[in-house]
Amino acid sequence: MNILLVGSGGREHALAWKIAQSPLVKRLICAPGNPGIETYAELAPVKADDAQGLVVLAREMRADLVVVGPEAALANGLADRLAAAGILCFGPTSKAAQLETSKAFSKAFMERHDIPTAGYGVYDRVKDAREALNVFKPPYVIKADGLAAGKGVAISPDKPDAEAEIERMLGGRFGQAGARVVIEEFMDGEEGSLFALCDGQRAVLFGGAQDHKRVFDGDLGPNTGGMGAYSPAPVFDENLVFAAEKQVVLPTMAAMAAEGMPYRGVLYVGLMATSDGPKVVEYNARFGDPECQVLMMRLAGDIVPYLLACARGDVSQLPSPAFKPQTVVCVVMAAKGYPDSPLEGSIIRGAEQNFGPHVQVFHAGTRRRDDGQLVAAGGRVLNICAEGDDITQARERAYEAVQKIDWPGGFCRSDIGWRALDRG
Structure with missing residues (x-):
């Protein structure tokens, strides 16, 4: 092929x-x-x-x-x-990708088809959005309607902060992607990412992961495209996955087909594990980043038959994907100043050495200078991924590899996987 x-x-x-x-x-x-x-x-x-x-x-x-x-x-x-x-x-x-490209579309879609998610409102005027804050309770979840590279979500602790965020988004912070905002109820629980391979009619579950959206340790600072991830995610126990498949994944596939937008490809469902069961935080129309990195390292078999079956429109003959029992952790190294003003052009040394059989370094935002030097060319620049028998060993291997990379212009979080560690 x-x-x-x-x-x-x-x-x-x-x-x-x-x-x-x-x-x-x-x-x-x-x-x-x-x-x-x-x-x-x-x-x-x-x-x-x-x-x-x-x-x-x-x-x-x-x-x-x-x-x-x-x-x-x-x-x-x-x-x-x-x-x-x-x-x-x-x-x-x-049209099918609108599940990701328009949050207003996806929320209305879920509402039409009784797919569990947070209550919401859609607004294109600052005045209306500010008045809507009286309907919601803090903390306030405010999202740009369109694509904003994972940075278009703000969780404001109080009304003044929420009002300022509304004015920033509708004032052009994200360009056309922020021409409308979605304000949602805050969902209390633990978030994870569940993936399904879809052929337009059917879906095969493709594992779960948990990422870290905030830029700094302790889940502090602004949202990013993702500062790290790990898989498997303990939040996805058998009961939650079963409920998510029956209440979210399969109804989504059926409803998209019924509305004339059959969905083929990978469906990423951001889920909140609440006391009322799984609820959808968001859909993405592609593999998550950096969740894809940990899933690819855990996948035991050949990925190509699954990709081809989705594209052809028939996954029914494929077995459920097999994953290694090991845990994989991904630590994202980002350029200083990310996510607001990442410094580009700084030299990276040691990223292409042999780290051994348990570590893979994936390039996320790099380029090669004319003299052959590897330099930063984006916000998130390197993904250091390591497998281990458990979360502790995988983390240790990942951070050992981070220490071997000579890049003064970069930084990373030091607490990737903390939720899994807290569970013991």
Whole structure:
């Protein structure tokens, strides 16, 4: 098979690493890719948001399958264009991707189909949003409606803070993505990420993980795209997973098909484990980042048959994916100043050494200078992932690897996996 992988981050590096292991793969091209991905795939200088350019590339390489990593490509209708060209795509159409690309759409969808989630309101004027705060109780959950790279969520402890956040979002902080805001009830509980591989009618559960959204230790500071993750997540016990499948995943698939938007690809369901059972925090239309990295390391078998089955529209003949019993921890190293003003161009040394059989370093935001030096080229720059017999061993191995990387321009949280550790 010839496979085109779209994207350039840590998620795509992990996918390239796993896809390249498949005996089914003859040629793997990644567009645009990064210096780490180049070890496993040819790179093509086509940006992920260039839908037409990617279709042309897929035709030129005679791609049997296109695997879409980032949400921006899905929002731009890449899957629709590929379908029109007769090329199989792992990833939903732009209409189906609205589950992620518009929080207002996803909340209304859940309301229509009685899928458990928090109460909410949608507002496009500051005055109306501020008045709505009288209906909700603190802390206030305020979300930009559109795509904001994981940074469009604020949890405000009081009304003055919430009012300021509303004014920032509707005032242009996230551009068009913040033209509307969603205000939600605060859900008390523990959050996790559950994944399902979907063929438009059916879904196969694909494991769970827990990430760390806040930038600093102790879950302090602004929300980010994710500062670390681990899998398995203890919050996903058998009862919760069973309830989530029956009350969320399967109804979502059926409802999307019924509304003429059959969902193909991976469905990421952000879940809150509440005293009333699982409730949806958000949907994503792609693998989480950095959750994908830990899932790829735990997956025991070949990923390609699952990607292909989703794209073809039939996962019914595939067994449930098998995962290793080990725990995998991912520590994100970010550029100083992230998430607001990450410093770019700082030199990274030691990231490409051999860390041994239990550690993988995935590139999330790097580039190679003309002199061959590896430098930071984004906010989240490196993903240091390690497996262990339990959360303690996996964490130790991950942080030992972090210490071997010489990058004064970077930082990371030191408490990834703290919830699992607290459970003993």
